[in-house]
Amino acid sequence: MKNIRNILNSRFKRNGNFFMEIINILGFKPKDINFYKKAFTHRSMNIKDSKGNAINYERLEFLGDAMLSAVIASHLYLEVPSGDEGYLTKMRSKVVSREHLNELGRELNLIGLVESKIPPGQFGDNIHGNLFEALVGAIFLDRGYKYCEKFIYKRVITPYVDIETLEGKVISYKSLLIEWCQKEKRTFGYNVYEDTGNDEVRHFSVKLSIDNKVVSKARATSKKKAEEKASKRAFFVFQNKMSKML
Amino acid sequence: MKNIRNILNSRFKRNGNFFMEIINILGFKPKDINFYKKAFTHRSMNIKDSKGNAINYERLEFLGDAMLSAVIASHLYLEVPSGDEGYLTKMRSKVVSREHLNELGRELNLIGLVESKIPPGQFGDNIHGNLFEALVGAIFLDRGYKYCEKFIYKRVITPYVDIETLEGKVISYKSLLIEWCQKEKRTFGYNVYEDTGNDEVRHFSVKLSIDNKVVSKARATSKKKAEEKASKRAFFVFQNKMSKML
Numbered sequence: 072m073k074n075i076r077n078i079l080n081s082r083f084k085r086n087g088n089f090f091m092e093i094i095n096i097l098g099f100k101p102k103d104i105n106f107y108k109k110a111f112t113h114r115s116m117n118i119k120d121s122k123g124n125a126i127n128y129e130r131l132e133f134l135g136d137a138m139l140s141a142v143i144a145s146h147l148y149l150e151v152p153s154g155d156e157g158y159l160t161k162m163r164s165k166v167v168s169r170e171h172l173n174e175l176g177r178e179l180n181l182i183g184l185v186e187s188k189i190p191p192g193q194f195g196d197n198i199h200g201n202l203f204e205a206l207v208g209a210i211f212l213d214r215g216y217k218y219c220e221k222f223i224y225k226r227v228i229t230p231y232v233d234i235e236t237l238e239g240k241v242i243s244y245k246s247l248l249i250e251w252c253q254k255e256k257r258t259f260g261y262n263v264y265e266d267t268g269n270d271e272v273r274h275f276s277v278k279l280s281i282d283n284k285v286v287s288k289a290r291a292t293s294k295k296k297a298e299e300k301a302s303k304r305a306f307f308v309f310q311n312k313m314s315k316m317l
Numbered sequence: 318m319k320n321i322r323n324i325l326n327s328r329f330k331r332n333g334n335f336f337m338e339i340i341n342i343l344g345f346k347p348k349d350i351n352f353y354k355k356a357f358t359h360r361s362m363n364i365k366d367s368k369g370n371a372i373n374y375e376r377l378e379f380l381g382d383a384m385l386s387a388v389i390a391s392h393l394y395l396e397v398p399s400g401d402e403g404y405l406t407k408m409r410s411k412v413v414s415r416e417h418l419n420e421l422g423r424e425l426n427l428i429g430l431v432e433s434k435i436p437p438g439q440f441g442d443n444i445h446g447n448l449f450e451a452l453v454g455a456i457f458l459d460r461g462y463k464y465c466e467k468f469i470y471k472r473v474i475t476p477y478v479d480i481e482t483l484e485g486k487v488i489s490y491k492s493l494l495i496e497w498c499q500k501e502k503r504t505f506g507y508n509v510y511e512d513t514g515n516d517e518v519r520h521f522s523v524k525l526s527i528d529n530k531v532v533s534k535a536r537a538t539s540k541k542k543a544e545e546k547a548s549k550r551a552f553f554v555f556q557n558k559m560s561k562m563l
Contacts, residue, residue: 129402130402140387148376148454156376217462
């Protein structure tokens with residue numbers, strides 16, 4: 072074990088703020104940072120332990136996926152007492168869809184923490200979701216189920232798991248937001264500007280203000296997407312008030 | 318909620334020892350017996366809460382299945398450090414196969430606790446596994462993940478999850494046991510007798526002795542099956558010693 076620690080430590084040394092970045096993502100302090108180092112080690116690094124077992128995040132994906140499924144299952148069970156097994160299964164599969172997991176990983180910019188010999192541009196889209204699952208697996212090993220649950224509530228359930236949305240009742244958050252503002256006689260404005268930064272693809276940022284106060288920000292590859300994302304975030308800020316309109 | 322409690326209580330009253338039987342199965346005391354009552358209420362009872370939501374074990378199956386998958390995943394992750402994602406997924410699906418879950422439910426005779434308007438003989442085979450899943454779901458709601466894990470270790474992992482078996486390396490426990498006894502110069506004997514009891518189908522019981530001491534018992538619908546089952550149980554009694562032969 073000491074040996075693996077040394078290998079991992081030397082690799083992550085140049086990434087001096089790895090520990091701080093992990094705390095930032097988790098919202099709590101890891102007990103053993105090595106689980107997280109493993110969660111961000113790509114197979115291309117070709118690291119093995121003394122018994123020849125590969126050290127990378129792939130096995131952690133399996134574990135994280137199982138924990139994610141369990142936490143989402145228990146949330147949906149309690150949240151929707153009227154939903155039968157088929158309904159609960161369908162709703163869960165929407166939350167843990169490949170697409171959604173990729174979005175979660177991308178939002179946290181997990182790819183920025185990966186140690187790999189492959190240039191980031193060559194990773195497929197699924198790496199975002201895979202890293203997210205691996206991170207959940209690492210949290211389980213480091214701190215157990217309760218912290219896993221805490222993290223999934225913070226990063227998945229609270230911001231994204233909304234029954235109306237999952238059921239497809241909300242088509243556009245932007246139109247929902249506009250409708251709500253008009254009804255409540257509030258002013259609103261989307262301030263969009265190009266913000267490509269270091270990305271290869273063109274990006275846009277948007278600030279959404281309600282009553283002249285910025286309530287949410289978002290960034291995406293089109294103006295429309297960025298506006299929708301900001302609206303969705305604002306929706307969760309005003310959730311109780313706005314969801315009465317559904 | 319009080320209303321539901323009353324409904325469930327009156328139903329389970331005639332089953333006065335329900336609480337004791339549950340303790341016996343769990344190996345610990347439930348905090349709220351109502352979760353378990355729900356886990357043994359068949360949809361044919363047609364019970365609804367004040368909001369019209371059906372009260373039966375079907376939703377609990379969904380929850381229990383998720384918890385079972387999570388606990389087995391974490392066990393396999395830790396137990397087989399050399400297994401990749403594909404291997405872990407395959408091994409887990411063997412443990413949580415419909416067939417295996419039915420066996421687990423049958424062994425605990427969970428069907429004996431069910432409240433139903435359908436005669437037990439008319440239930441399909443899957444009811445055993447479904448009740449087992451529902452029971453795990455009830456444990457999660459009653460006592461949380463840790464107790465769920467504890468129960469699954471006691472009832473599933475310790476007695477049944479053996480990597481060599483899952484990998485199909487052990488073909489027959491009886492031949493393994495005989496080989497081991499011969500090597501260790503121990504005497505053994507299978508004492509088989511018909512033991513149909515109240516069952517409609519013919520049953521056999523067997524007592525397996527090693528060095529003239531009964532080490533395990535089993536009961537099944539054929540002599541061969543009963544012997545194999547008793548050998549499997551003996552295998553786990555002598556696990557450390559016998560597994561060296563694999």
